[in-house]
Amino acid sequence: MRSPVRFERRLEQPKWLNWAIPVVSLIAALVLGAIVLLATGKNPLDVYSRIFERGFAGTRALSGSIKTATPLAFTGLCAAIAFRMGLINIGGEGQFYMGAVGATWAGLVFGGDLPTGAVVIVMALSGMVCGGLYAAIVGVLRAKFNTNEIITSLMMNYLAAIFLNYLIYNSTSYWRDPESRNFPAGKPIPDRADWNFYEVGGIKIPLAFLIAIIAGAAIWVLYKRTRFGFEVGVIADSPKAARYAGIRTTSTIVIVLALSGALAGLGGAADVGNFRGLLDSKGLQMSGYGYTGIVVAALARLNPISTLFVAVLIGGLTNAGFALQGPDFPSGLVGTLQGLILFTAVAGEVLVKYRIRRNRRAAAVMA
Amino acid sequence: MTSAVRMTGIVKRFPGVVANDGVDVDIRAGEVHALLGENGAGKSTLSNILTGLYRPDEGTVEINGQAMQFSSPRDALDAGIGMVHQHFRLVSTFTVAENVVLGEPDSPFMMDQSRVAQQVEELSNRYGLAVDPSARIWQLSVGEQQRVEIIKVLYRGAKVLILDEPTAVLTPIEADALFKTLRAMVAEGRTVIFISHKLDEVMKVSDRVTVLRGGKTVGTVETANTNTRELASLMVGRSVEFNRVTRSNPADVSHTVLTLSGVSARDDRGRDALHGVSLTVGRGEIVGVAGVAGNGQRELAEAISGMRALSSGHIDVSGERVQSGRARSAIAKGVAHIPEDRLHTGLASSHSVEDNLALKNYRSSSLSKFRVLRRKAIRAQATDLVQNYDVKTPDTVTPVRLLSGGNVQKVLLAREFSSLPKVLIAASPTRGLDVGAIETVRARLVEAAERGVGILLISEDLDEIMSLADRIVVMYEGRLVDEVAAEAADRERLGLTMGGSTVSGGAR
Ligand SMILES: Nc1ncnc2c1ncn2[C@@H]1O[C@H](COP(=O)(O)OP(=O)(O)O)[C@@H](O)[C@H]1O
Ligand SMILES: [Mg+2]
Numbered sequence: 115m116r117s118p119v120r121f122e123r124r125l126e127q128p129k130w131l132n133w134a135i136p137v138v139s140l141i142a143a144l145v146l147g148a149i150v151l152l153a154t155g156k157n158p159l160d161v162y163s164r165i166f167e168r169g170f171a172g173t174r175a176l177s178g179s180i181k182t183a184t185p186l187a188f189t190g191l192c193a194a195i196a197f198r199m200g201l202i203n204i205g206g207e208g209q210f211y212m213g214a215v216g217a218t219w220a221g222l223v224f225g226g227d228l229p230t231g232a233v234v235i236v237m238a239l240s241g242m243v244c245g246g247l248y249a250a251i252v253g254v255l256r257a258k259f260n261t262n263e264i265i266t267s268l269m270m271n272y273l274a275a276i277f278l279n280y281l282i283y284n285s286t287s288y289w290r291d292p293e294s295r296n297f298p299a300g301k302p303i304p305d306r307a308d309w310n311f312y313e314v315g316g317i318k319i320p321l322a323f324l325i326a327i328i329a330g331a332a333i334w335v336l337y338k339r340t341r342f343g344f345e346v347g348v349i350a351d352s353p354k355a356a357r358y359a360g361i362r363t364t365s366t367i368v369i370v371l372a373l374s375g376a377l378a379g380l381g382g383a384a385d386v387g388n389f390r391g392l393l394d395s396k397g398l399q400m401s402g403y404g405y406t407g408i409v410v411a412a413l414a415r416l417n418p419i420s421t422l423f424v425a426v427l428i429g430g431l432t433n434a435g436f437a438l439q440g441p442d443f444p445s446g447l448v449g450t451l452q453g454l455i456l457f458t459a460v461a462g463e464v465l466v467k468y469r470i471r472r473n474r475r476a477a478a479v480m481a
Numbered sequence: 482m483t484s485a486v487r488m489t490g491i492v493k494r495f496p497g498v499v500a501n502d503g504v505d506v507d508i509r510a511g512e513v514h515a516l517l518g519e520n521g522a523g524k525s526t527l528s529n530i531l532t533g534l535y536r537p538d539e540g541t542v543e544i545n546g547q548a549m550q551f552s553s554p555r556d557a558l559d560a561g562i563g564m565v566h567q568h569f570r571l572v573s574t575f576t577v578a579e580n581v582v583l584g585e586p587d588s589p590f591m592m593d594q595s596r597v598a599q600q601v602e603e604l605s606n607r608y609g610l611a612v613d614p615s616a617r618i619w620q621l622s623v624g625e626q627q628r629v630e631i632i633k634v635l636y637r638g639a640k641v642l643i644l645d646e647p648t649a650v651l652t653p654i655e656a657d658a659l660f661k662t663l664r665a666m667v668a669e670g671r672t673v674i675f676i677s678h679k680l681d682e683v684m685k686v687s688d689r690v691t692v693l694r695g696g697k698t699v700g701t702v703e704t705a706n707t708n709t710r711e712l713a714s715l716m717v718g719r720s721v722e723f724n725r726v727t728r729s730n731p732a733d734v735s736h737t738v739l740t741l742s743g744v745s746a747r748d749d750r751g752r753d754a755l756h757g758v759s760l761t762v763g764r765g766e767i768v769g770v771a772g773v774a775g776n777g778q779r780e781l782a783e784a785i786s787g788m789r790a791l792s793s794g795h796i797d798v799s800g801e802r803v804q805s806g807r808a809r810s811a812i813a814k815g816v817a818h819i820p821e822d823r824l825h826t827g828l829a830s831s832h833s834v835e836d837n838l839a840l841k842n843y844r845s846s847s848l849s850k851f852r853v854l855r856r857k858a859i860r861a862q863a864t865d866l867v868q869n870y871d872v873k874t875p876d877t878v879t880p881v882r883l884l885s886g887g888n889v890q891k892v893l894l895a896r897e898f899s900s901l902p903k904v905l906i907a908a909s910p911t912r913g914l915d916v917g918a919i920e921t922v923r924a925r926l927v928e929a930a931e932r933g934v935g936i937l938l939i940s941e942d943l944d945e946i947m948s949l950a951d952r953i954v955v956m957y958e959g960r961l962v963d964e965v966a967a968e969a970a971d972r973e974r975l976g977l978t979m980g981g982s983t984v985s986g987g988a989r
Contacts, residue, residue, distance in 0.1 A: 341852045344836070344843055351829040357788050358818070358826050359840045360809030 139462030143455045150450055161438070165451075168437040169430030173316035176430075180323055183422075183429030184388065185210070187326035188381025189407025190414065190421040195333055196374040198416050199350045201367065205252060205267030207404025208274030209245040209375040213382025215281065216244030218289055218303060218393040221386060225307030233307045234321070238383050245379015246372040248274070253371030257364035263371070275399055282395040289393045300392035309387035322384030326422060329377060333418040346370060378404060413459050431455065483545065485510040485641055485672040486531065486562070491540035493526050500526040501537070502696035508641075510545075513663055513673045515683040515704070517716055518693035519915035520885045524676045527693070528643045531674075532564040533557040544641075563639030565630045567646050573619040577601060577612055581633050604632050607669075608662045624655035631662070642666065643674040648682055649913045652774045653941060660686040678716070678915045680709040692716055717916050730931040732951050734763035738935035739785070739904045744794035746784045754780040756959045757794065762904065762935035767926070769950030769967070770939040772979050777959035778939045779821065782906045785937070786818035787811030799903055812841055817902035817934075819893055821909045827893045830882035834874050835863035837881050838896050870895035871921075887918030894925055905929060908939045923949060943975060955979055 148158035168175055189206040196203035220240035224233050252270065255261040281287045283298045291301040309321045337343035349356040349363055356363050381403065390397060410428055414420035435448040486508040493501040501523045508514045516524045529535045531542065533551030542549050544560050551557045554564070571580050578597040598614040605612055610628040618626060627647060634642055644663075648656040663673050663686055677683055683690055684704060692699040692715040699715050739762040748754035754777045762768045772778055783789035785796055790806030797803065804810035811818075820826040828837045839848055839859045848858050863877040872891045874884055881892055890910070897905065907926060911919040926949060930936055940946050946953055946967075953970050955963040955978040963978040 339853055339856075341843060341849050341854060344854060347832065347836075348829045348840065351831045352825045354822070354826045355829040355840070358786070358808060358820065360787070360807070360812050 135462040135465055139458040140455075142461075143458040146454050146458065147451050150447070150454070154447060156443075164438060165431070165434040167434075169434035173318075175433070177318040178433045179426055179430035180317065180319055181389070181429070182432050183425040184320055184323045184326060185381045185385055185401070185403040186406055186410050186428055187323065187330070187422050187425040188384065189378050189403045190410035190425050191326070191329055191333060191407075191418055192374045192378035192381070192404075193408045193411035194414065194416045194418055194421050195337075195377065196370060197411060198337065199346045199367075199370050201253075201256070201371060201374070202264045203249065203252065203267050203371060203374050204264055204408065205249060205270050205375070205404070206378040206407045207402065208267070208271035209249050209378035210382040210385070210404050211274040211278050211398055212248040212375075213241035213245035213379025214386050214393055214398060215278070215289065215382070216379065217241035217383030217386045218300065221303035221307035222288065222301060225304035228306075230306050230308075230310075234309055234387060237307065237387050238325070238380055241379040241381075241383025241386075242376040243379070245382060246376035249375020249378070250368055250372040252375075253368035256371070257367040271404065278393070278395040278398065282393065291392070300390075300394055302392045303386065307387065308391065309384065311388075320384070320388045322381075322388040325380065325384065326425075329380065330418040330422045337418075342366075342369075378407070409456060413456075483510050484508060484543070485545065486674070487543040487546075488527070488531065489541050489543075491527065491530060491542075492538045493523075493530060493535060494538055499696050501530070501540075503698075504540070504693065504696070505698050506691050507701070508672060508674060509689075510672050511667055511670050512688040513667050513675055513686055515687035515690040516674060516676045516693060517678065517680075517683050517690050517712060519678055519716060519917060520887050521915075522678075522693040522716075523696040524678075524693055525645055528564060528645055528674065528676060531557065532562060532643060558637055558639065561638065561640035562643070563634030563637060563641070564643045564645065565627070565634055565647060567649060569626050569630055571618045571626060571629060574617060576615050576617050577621075577629050577632075578614040580618060580629055581614075581636050600636065601632055604635050608635070608665045609658065610662055623650045624652070624658075627651070627659070628662075635666075639671075641672045641674065643676070645676045646678070646913075647675070648677065648679065654773075656682065680712050680716075683712065684709055694718055713916060728927065728931060730765065732763050732766035732930070733933070734766055736764040737761045738764050738799050739937065740797045741785070742794050742796075744781075744784055744796060745792045746780050746789050747792055748780055753792070754959050755784065758959075758961055759794075760937075760954065760961065762937055764935055765930050765933045766952065767930050767936045767938055767950045769946035769953040770937060770956055771943060771946050771953055771975055772941070772956035774941055776956045778908065778956055780959070781956070782818065782820065782908045782937075782939055785811065785904070785906050786816055786820075812900075815901075815903035817897035817900055817905045819890075819897055819905070819907045819910050821912070821939075823889055823893055824882060828881050828889065831880050833878045834867065834872070834881055834884070834892055835859050835877040837892055838863045838866050838877075841896060841900060866895040866899055870898075887914050887921070890914060890918060890922060894922065898925065898929055902934055905934050905936045906939070907936060909941065910938070911940075911942070911945060943972060947972070 144162065151158040151161055169179055170176060189210060192206040192209065193203060217237040217240050220237045221233065224236050228236065248270065249267070252263050252267045255266050256263045281289045282300055286292065289300055291299050311318045311320050312324070313319075337346065345356065345361045345366055348359060348361055349366055353363055385398070386393065406428065410424050411421055414424040431452055435452060439445050439448055484507050486506070488504060488506050491501045491504040492499065504523065504527055506514075506516070506527070516527065518524050526535065530537050533553050533556050536552065542551070544562070549560060551560070572583065575583065578594060578601050581601055582597055601614040604610065605628070610632055612621070612625050612628045612632065618629065621629070627650065631642070647659060651659060660682075663675065667673055675683070675687060687704045689701055689703055690707070690712065691701040692712065694716060739760075741758055741760040743757045743759055744755055745753065745757055746755040758781065760768070770778060770781070780789060784791055787803060787806060787808035787810055795802060795805070798811075798814040798816055801814050803814050803816065818827075824830040829840065836859070839862065843849055843854065843859070848855055848862070860877055866872070867874060867877060870891050872884075872895065873888050881889055884892070910926065911922050914922065923945075926936060926938070938946060938950055947970055950967045953965050953967055953975065954961045955975060957979065963975075965974075
């Protein structure tokens, strides 16, 4: 059987598609969502205005969205920086955990003695080092033994989860609150180790989000303007050409993965310092920031600046989803709407590269 | 006489260029028809129109006397026209048989492996397209992959096959096998359109030749009634001759710039590929390395340019030791390298012209400061080189992969020559280029030698080596097996030693 349509690779990719496709994708998502909503007896306009209201309208909604976006911004940057070099680091999740472990330790140790500013710095550094080293293992395996980084980084996510469980549930570690005998939990860091929030035009912005903005800008500069960025670009384009030009490929692979992991680790530090205040094994594992970060980076086309915006968009949608959810609005429907948006975004990406054509029988067939 | 394909008054415009400007071709059923023209003459554009990838702005296409309008390759295929692209479109982890059925409109969800394998086998026997249906694409050589592409087109029932520069990726021996296949196909009544800019090949394989120049048809001639000289002048619009180049400034062999002492190295699979190679190149000397591809030439070039570690021996440039396997050290000592694989080794092909021109000196203080690139300086360098080396490119930010073959090579030459090297390794520097570009490249090589650069010219093209080199060495199975002065060289002897025969009483 012949399918009625077929995909053909576009020979040229017109520039206007770059903005037209995302706009059309969003409209398509809204239309598809409306159909689903109508079928379940809801008023789409009503639901959409509620999503917009809860996610993005007003200072309260925006404050919430930015808060939800903060960890995603870090894991998004983590994915983007590695993917740009063609290194598929799926390990943002585990690197995020390790960053949280490192930062909690630093917060617990120094939180009582050092002034807040210094504690924040020590926590951030500790998180970055732990996430970075954890990812560097993947880098060394890849650079020295050419193991597939997708598989190793994914396996190390499971390892990291086991490690978290061990620290909080299966041991009396330094991270576990000794008071929590029957109901194991992390030990809260001292108040002085808490990271600040800032008000900008009524919107509460966590310190960590500001750090994410700086990190995003720094990565942009690193990749666009520096020798290192140039080398990464050449390696991504052709490893052979890089070798030919005398670029040290192995060390660059390790450094890029370490940087990638350090960003996720910084996210983990932010999670402890700015939001949870302790090592929350279960909470971290349920959030899946590392995996969502991959989606964020992909939607942002691996651009570090766009990653920040996409993180806020996804953050807002997530919050709106929670707000919509209720007895008359099952969580499955929320998931469906979010899924539709991602689906049309990815489909739109395909349309930039391919065109769809109708299949029909040819006019004439040779004997 | 029936025409299998007749294209009349074809015009195709791209922004800023008219790629086809009133092209007429008339292809008879059952012939090998060559389309000959320099790079940029409009050959690929014409074949893309015939296969429905592009729509012509003007003109008509008739298949078997019937006017057609194709809007996609599938339409063309349904009319019996199939194209073998220069860049293969195969899935490397799939088997040959899987690739052959892939994309079939009527392919069933589950394929009948053995039936397809059998059909592939049958096609491959019938046309001498030796390939194992159950092999996976990544295991195959480039030549074998091309055979898979051809089988794929035949499997879909194409009566007219278009091959766009099929020999560019083949060794001479593989090319000869391809020509046999093409003859076998026309013997069975199929029609072949063979696109090339190589005169010898066209003479060897075609029945008739249509020459394109600057997007226009120059004329169609019977191959039997013409010769390479006539075709060359039709193609470039003036007469060209390749003679032994006379140098005004002879080599100074008393100063060696490159010394290899007992160099051994392994290939990518870890097998010994070079066995104790010792060689010197003097200042301003061109030493030609002749040999059939795959006898260690690539490993030799890579060893000298620091891309490949030595397993023993050492390399000196003007008396200074090059660190084994350190490209950076070789570059710093003054080794320039024009690799065979220009687009993936010599250049980062998705990068811009200006980035590629800076690929080796971006670390220098003139192009970066405190590890930050000086974009303005990089652009200025590119603007300069593009002008000096006459690179045809819209601007310096265009990715090099969009440039024509000749201009790609000019970008490489510009970068390598402008580094003022002491030694230059040139591997098949004119392969795949058109006549005009070949002249330019050869002139640049000679110019460099006259400035005192020691050149190691690695090539399968004996004519090229004999016309440029001062001295010729022959490589066979990783060893240098013969050495002669260029004036004393004779083809027969070189041909024999390249094939592994020992020369009795060799004048060494
Ligand atoms: N898609 C395109 N867009 C713009 N210019 C093109 C395109 N394809 C070919 N050209 C231009 O058309 C001319 C003919 O190119 P082509 O048909 O590829 O020549 P040939 O195959 O003979 O080397 C060249 O100047 C080339 O740069
Ligand atoms: Mg072409």
